Amino acid sequence: MLNLVGTGGTFDRLHDGHKLLIETALKVSNKVVIGLTSQKMLKRKKFADIIEDFETRKKHLENFISSIGGSDRVEIIELTTLNYEEKQVTDSPILKPSGTGWNKDGMHHIDPHQIDENTWLACVDGYRSVLVVGPKY
Numbered sequence: 001m002l003n004l005v006g007t008g009g010t011f012d013r014l015h016d017g018h019k020l021l022i023e024t025a026l027k028v029s030n031k032v033v034i035g036l037t038s039q040k041m042l043k044r045k046k047f048a049d050i051i052e053d054f055e056t057r058k059k060h061l062e063n064f065i066s067s068i069g070g071s072d073r074v075e076i077i078e079l080t081t082l083n084y085e086e087k088q089v090t091d092s093p094i095l096k097p098s099g100t101g102w103n104k105d106g107m108h109h110i111d112p113h114q115i116d117e118n119t120w121l122a123c124v125d126g127y128r129s130v131l132v133v134g135p136k137y
Contacts, residue, residue, distance in 0.1 A: 002028055008035030008079055010042065012051045014060040022061075026070045034061065035079040054078070 005025045011018055011034075025032040039054045052060075058076055065074045 001030060004031050004033065005029035006033045006035065008037070010037045010045070010051065011057050011061055014057075014064060019064060022065065022070070022074075023068060026068070026073060030073065032070070032074045034074060034076045036061065036076055038078050038080040041080060 005028060007021060007025060009018075022032070022034070036054065036058055042048045042051055045051065061076055062071070065071055
């Protein structure tokens with residue numbers, strides 16, 4: 001089980017895809033942080049005038065999360081261009097810097113992707129280095 005999973009988006013008209021994303025995050029993590037796009041950030045989005053307002057979208061998320069018993073494990077934060085803040089999970093050794101290589105100074109996020117029932121791929125982003133892993137061409 002992961003300590004923390006983060007996701008974000010507009011979550012306009014909460015639908016089955018949104019719900020599956022949240023349910024899956026709660027299945028694989030002790031805590032989930034959802035970044036909910038602010039109203040101001042939506043001004044340039046296509047069909048911005050028909051997107052539900054921030055408070056409505058937040059309330060729909062809260063109601064759904066409560067209905068599946070996840071309220072105590074989910075934090076909803078407002079995503080804006082001005083208030084972005086990364087928070088390190090202090091009890092997670094995977095976020096600590098190794099002192100050498102791609103994560104010499106630490107990482108700022110990890111995206112887990114389930115390949116099959118027993119296999120996961122962790123996509124990570126180091127602070128200073130880039131490591132590209134892939135098939136040989």
